[in-house]
Amino acid sequence: LLQDDDCHSLQVARFEDSDLGRDNSWVTVNPIPGAVTINTGDMAMIWSNGTFRAPLHRVLTDPTKKRYSSPFFYNPGYNELISPLDCCCCEKKKEIKYRPCLWGYFRALRFAGDLTDLGVEIQTSHFKMDTTS
Numbered sequence: 001l002l003q004d005d006d007c008h009s010l011q012v013a014r015f016e017d018s019d020l021g022r023d024n025s026w027v028t029v030n031p032i033p034g035a036v037t038i039n040t041g042d043m044a045m046i047w048s049n050g051t052f053r054a055p056l057h058r059v060l061t062d063p064t065k066k067r068y069s070s071p072f073f074y075n076p077g078y079n080e081l082i083s084p085l086d087c088c089c090c091e092k093k094k095e096i097k098y099r100p101c102l103w104g105y106f107r108a109l110r111f112a113g114d115l116t117d118l119g120v121e122i123q124t125s126h127f128k129m130d131t132t133s
Helices: 042-047 103-115
Strands: 010-014 025-028 057-059
Touching: 042 103
Parallel strands: none
Antiparallel strands: 010 025, 010 057
């Protein structure tokens, strides 16, 4: 994300260990001139074995300023099985925190959750090793 230097609209939630952001507080991402802000996604969280977080985020509007947004999403193929990379756990002798996740399955359920209100939206926490969901 290349942010406007004078537009402070992106916010991320600070949270302990919840994808849903319980007990969170919102923090504004202040733009740094010439810098690019990268919002890592759910699969990067699994690939990195939790090193990188997929933050709960929101964008505020300011009726006094123009803001243009053109997001770019780079996703794996639908048949890709996503699991922690060896360099993020095995080589460092770290505990594997996530079960494998089929991207197409995850994306389909997330898409359905975005358009309907049919229960709990799928989260990376559903693939954590210490959960039974």
